[in-house]
Amino acid sequence: MSQALDRQFLLDSRGTSRELGAFVVGAAFHQAGGAAGFALGDGTLRLASSNPATDWQTVEAHDGAVLAIAADARPGFVSGGDDGRFLRIGLDGTITEVARFGSKWVEHAAAFADAKTGVLACGVGKIVHLFTAAGEPLKTLAHPSTVTGLAFDGKGKRVAASHYNGCSLWFVAAKTDSPRILEWKGSHTGIVLHPAAEAVVTSMQENALHGWRLSDGQHMRMSGYPSKTESMSFTRNGKWLATAGAESIVLWPFFGGGPMGKAPTELAGGDNVLCTRVACHPQHEAVAAGFSDGLVAMADIPTGRILPVAPPGRGPVSALAWSPDGSRLALGTETGFAALIDFTPR
Amino acid sequence: MSDTLVPVTVLTGYLGAGKTTLLNRILSENHGRKYAVIINEFGELGVDNDLVVDADEEVFEMNNGCVCCTVRGDLIRIVGGLMKRKGGLDGIIIETTGLANPAPVAQTFFVDDNVRARTRLDAIVTVVDAKHLLARLEDSHEAEEQVAFADVIVLNKTDLVTPEELDAVEARIRGINRFAQIHRTSRAAVPIGHVLDQGAFDLARVLEREPGFLDSDEHSHSDQVISMSFEAKRPIDPEKFNAWIGTLLAEKGQDMLRTKGILAYAGDDRRFAFQAVHMIADGGFIGPWAPGAERTSKIVFIGRNLNRPQLRRGFEACQAGVSQAMASHVGATTA
Numbered sequence: 001m002s003q004a005l006d007r008q009f010l011l012d013s014r015g016t017s018r019e020l021g022a023f024v025v026g027a028a029f030h031q032a033g034g035a036a037g038f039a040l041g042d043g044t045l046r047l048a049s050s051n052p053a054t055d056w057q058t059v060e061a062h063d064g065a066v067l068a069i070a071a072d073a074r075p076g077f078v079s080g081g082d083d084g085r086f087l088r089i090g091l092d093g094t095i096t097e098v099a100r101f102g103s104k105w106v107e108h109a110a111a112f113a114d115a116k117t118g119v120l121a122c123g124v125g126k127i128v129h130l131f132t133a134a135g136e137p138l139k140t141l142a143h144p145s146t147v148t149g150l151a152f153d154g155k156g157k158r159v160a161a162s163h164y165n166g167c168s169l170w171f172v173a174a175k176t177d178s179p180r181i182l183e184w185k186g187s188h189t190g191i192v193l194h195p196a197a198e199a200v201v202t203s204m205q206e207n208a209l210h211g212w213r214l215s216d217g218q219h220m221r222m223s224g225y226p227s228k229t230e231s232m233s234f235t236r237n238g239k240w241l242a243t244a245g246a247e248s249i250v251l252w253p254f255f256g257g258g259p260m261g262k263a264p265t266e267l268a269g270g271d272n273v274l275c276t277r278v279a280c281h282p283q284h285e286a287v288a289a290g291f292s293d294g295l296v297a298m299a300d301i302p303t304g305r306i307l308p309v310a311p312p313g314r315g316p317v318s319a320l321a322w323s324p325d326g327s328r329l330a331l332g333t334e335t336g337f338a339a340l341i342d343f344t345p346r
Numbered sequence: 347m348s349d350t351l352v353p354v355t356v357l358t359g360y361l362g363a364g365k366t367t368l369l370n371r372i373l374s375e376n377h378g379r380k381y382a383v384i385i386n387e388f389g390e391l392g393v394d395n396d397l398v399v400d401a402d403e404e405v406f407e408m409n410n411g412c413v414c415c416t417v418r419g420d421l422i423r424i425v426g427g428l429m430k431r432k433g434g435l436d437g438i439i440i441e442t443t444g445l446a447n448p449a450p451v452a453q454t455f456f457v458d459d460n461v462r463a464r465t466r467l468d469a470i471v472t473v474v475d476a477k478h479l480l481a482r483l484e485d486s487h488e489a490e491e492q493v494a495f496a497d498v499i500v501l502n503k504t505d506l507v508t509p510e511e512l513d514a515v516e517a518r519i520r521g522i523n524r525f526a527q528i529h530r531t532s533r534a535a536v537p538i539g540h541v542l543d544q545g546a547f548d549l550a551r552v553l554e555r556e557p558g559f560l561d562s563d564e565h566s567h568s569d570q571v572i573s574m575s576f577e578a579k580r581p582i583d584p585e586k587f588n589a590w591i592g593t594l595l596a597e598k599g600q601d602m603l604r605t606k607g608i609l610a611y612a613g614d615d616r617r618f619a620f621q622a623v624h625m626i627a628d629g630g631f632i633g634p635w636a637p638g639a640e641r642t643s644k645i646v647f648i649g650r651n652l653n654r655p656q657l658r659r660g661f662e663a664c665q666a667g668v669s670q671a672m673a674s675h676v677g678a679t680t681a
Contacts, residue, residue: 023430042432064397065431082399082427103400105427125402145404146420164406164419186409187419205419205458206409227459 010341011296011310016052017339024332026069028077029323031113035091036330037077038319038338039069045079045089048340050328059093068109073118073133080106086122088135098122098135108147112156112172119172121159123147128161130172141170141177149191149202162191162202169200169214182212184219192232192241199254201241203229209243213258220260222252226274231320233280233287240265240301242278242287249275249289249299267299268306277320279329288329290317296331309341351466354438355542356451358492359473360482361444364502368473368534368541369441370394375538379436382428384421386443393441399424403443405450408457414600414624415457416450422458429464437542438465445488448472448495449603452623469544472496472526473534476515477506483518493519494571494603494648495623496526497546505532522571523648525606571603573648576658580665581612582643587664591620591627594660599625601652607645610635612666620645 011017023041030037034050043062048054062081069079076090084101086109101124108123118133126146130138145164152159160169164187168179188202188210199220201211207228211220222243229245234254241252241259248269252259268275268289277290285301288309296310296317315335322329332338359365373381373395382397401420408415421440428435442451448470455467472492475482482489493499499519504512516528527544529536587609595602605622620629635641645661 022432025430040432041430065427067427067430082431103398105399105424107423107427146402146423148419148423164404185407187406187417189419204409205406205417205422 009308009311010343011339014342015310015339016048016342017337018046018056020046020332020336020338022336023065023334024319024336024338025066027319027321027330027332027338028069028071029321029328029330030071030075030077030091031324034323034325034328035075036321036323036328036340037069037071037089038330038332039066039079040336041065043081043083045069045077046338047077047089047091047093049091052340052342057093059089059095061087061089061095067105067107068122070109070111071113073111073113073120078109078111078120078122080109080122080124082106084124086120086124086129088120096135098131099129099137101125108150110150110152110159112152114156117156119152119156119159121150121152123150123161126163128159128170130159138172139177141168141179143168148187148189151191151193153193153197154195158193158197160191160193160200162188164188167191167200167202167212182217184210184212186210189228190230190232192234194241194254195234195236195238198238199258201232203232203243203245207245209252211259218258218260220258222259222264225250231277231279233278235280235285235287235301236282237285239285240280240287242280242289244275244278244289247272247274249278249287251287251301265301267301267304268297271295273312277317279320279322281326282322282324283326288320288322288331290320290331290333292316294333294337296320296329298329310339352435352438352464353468353543354440354455354465355468355544356448356470357439357441357473358446358448358470358495359444359500360475360478360486360489360492362478363444363473363475364500364534365441365444365473366393368471368500368502368536369439371534371536372439372538372541380433382435382438384424384438384440386441397435399428403446412599412625414449415453415626417457418450418454421451421454422461425461425465437468439542445486447488447491449491449623452495453626456623456626456628468542469497469546470495471498471500471541471544473500473502474515474519476501476503476512476530479515480518483522490522490571491603493522493526494573496523497544498541499523499526499528500534500536500541501528501530502534503532504530522573524573525575525646525648569650571648571650572652573646574652574654574657575644575646576661578643578662578665579640580667581641582609582618582664583666584611584618586666590660590664591622594657595622595625595627598649598651602647602649604648605646607643609643609645610641 025039036048038046045059047057064082082105086099110121120131128141147161149162166183187205190203207225208223225245231244248266251265274292293312294314295312298307314337315333319332327344329341404420607620609618616631
């Protein structure tokens with residue numbers, strides 16, 4: 001990157017942005033054509049094609065707030081809302097209802113986007129509902145308390161859900177459904193799986209993370225956060241777990257025996273402002289991070305170099321996502337600002 | 347600052363007391379204001395509101411070494427979700443199940459930073475059935491705690507009892523919680539203004555409407571809930587108070603359902619408001635004392651197994667200038 005670029009925010013030179021007027025709950029990219037979807041607190045999805053010159057399409061999807069968005073197994077997105085509906089949204093904006101759950105909120109949505117074996121999942125109360133790529137009900141997985149986080153492993157074989165007193169790991173294709181339950185007392189509020197399925201990590205109510213090494217169930221406790229961690233992301237190679245919840249990007253080492261007994265690496269810190277979202281680059285050992293003042297920065301993990309992406313002042317960052325090829329970053333804030341940043345080499 | 351926080355009203359009461367009737371009455375009278383209503387899926391009746399959220403009452407224990415620090419995780423999630431919606435809310439009303447202990451709901455609003463940043467607990471409103479309350483209090487700790495925790499008590503179904511019976515019920519309520527506002531009614535016909543926007547948890551209004559100090563020397567026998575209050579005329583030493591209340595709540599927090607106080611700290615012209623639910627305490631400076639007004643510190647306890655002389659000595663020993671000997675004497679008697 002040029003010196004000139006280092007001193008300014010990428011948003012100015014390589015960004016497309018919009019004021020969307022509602023809380024940006026989440027963002028996701030779809031592989032096909034690089035389309036981005038933003039989920040909003042006004043119930044709409046906003047779809048942006050890879051061509052920055054075209055308008056963003058508004059899809060009136062949910063009656064209430066959208067609570068979750070993910071890339072669909074087919075071209076498009078899946079979304080859950082506080083209207084109790086789990087939807088798939090085509091790239092052309094067509095809405096297909098996958099399921100409807102009455103007055104229960106659909107708080108989590110996930111999909112394993114593989115054209116052959118694609119699976120859709122949503123979390124509704126204590127139940128995780130799985131659907132085939134065609135949208136047919138596959139199975140329902142029951143948990144002891146409300147599901148607070150949902151994640152597929154890197155191959156789409158397993159799905160993990162966090163809840164009170166631990167988390168549950170399920171095999172998607174198992175004939176009989178009995179989960180591997182990993183226990184730790186307390187309220188677990190989110191979950192992330194190591195890309196090579198070496199570990200699973202949850203965030204907790206008590207401003208700490210809890211992890212389990214999957215080979216032997218060894219516990220890992222990662223604490224010291226000044227606030228709750230609402231966002232976690234493993235680097236592509238699984239070496240680092242990037243986390244929000246502190247006044248810096250907190251990175252836990254998952255190599256050389258794991259994070260136990262080690263201090264985390266902290267990057268982009270020192271501004272008295274909390275990191276609210278993290279998203280690891282899908283190819284490089286780098287992480288994008290959003291902060292409560294609206295700042296978005298990218299950190300190169302090996303060198304610690306920081307690249308400013310978006311300046312503060314547009315509300316706490318509430319959504320951050322990379323396109324699968326790592327060429328574009330989507331960001332959104334609680335006050336309705338959203339942007340796409342182009343990272344392709346020029 | 348606190349104006350931007352969404353007020354939360356907690357509606358408790360035993361099954362059949364008339365909670366849902368009251369809720370529907372509030373909602374039907376409430377033209378033009380936007381409320382989110384959080385109900386339990388086993389609610390008695392349908393609720394007529396645009397925004398109704400089904401909740402499972404999911405209580406968990408915080409990992410902070412405090413056994414009575416229980417919190418409702420479902421409320422943390424739901425409040426977080428509601429704050430994402432477009433357009434603000436005028437309030438949130440939480441209806442608990444009949445058997446619910448109110449402590450976890452109240453503690454949720456003390457413990458979770460995200461919830462605290464966006465909402466404030468306005469009042470706990472307990473609906474009781476004039477005909478059946480006395481029997482309920484005999485066989486249920488929860489019924490007693492619902493009365494003990496209340497800021498407002500709607501004494502419902504007064505048409506089903508004689509005036510004498512009604513007085514007896516009210517006297518029993520006063521025995522448990524003498525600081526709550528009581529509204530007598532049949533068919534839950536209470537004006538909204540008596541239920542919503544009470545500011546009962548607003549530190550600035552804690553104790554403001556407290557009735558006179560009718561101290562008697564009744565003791566808490568067995569494990570009945572009672573309430574008592576104390577005053578101190580001399581300014582309070584913050585260090586002594588923190589040490590005393592901290593130890594007291596740590597040791598006896600399970601029995602101390604609610605504690606509220608307005609304190610005159612030595613050398614400070616502002617009033618310090620203190621409150622706690624079990625062991626979880628919160629405090630902060632509120633507006634200044636009125637010019638020329640007598641700066642009397644007051645503290646109120648609602649709980650079980652309260653030892654009046656011990657609490658009185660403990661509180662009085664927090665006054666600035668009271669000798670250490672006195673303070674250590676209190677420490678000795680507590681032990």
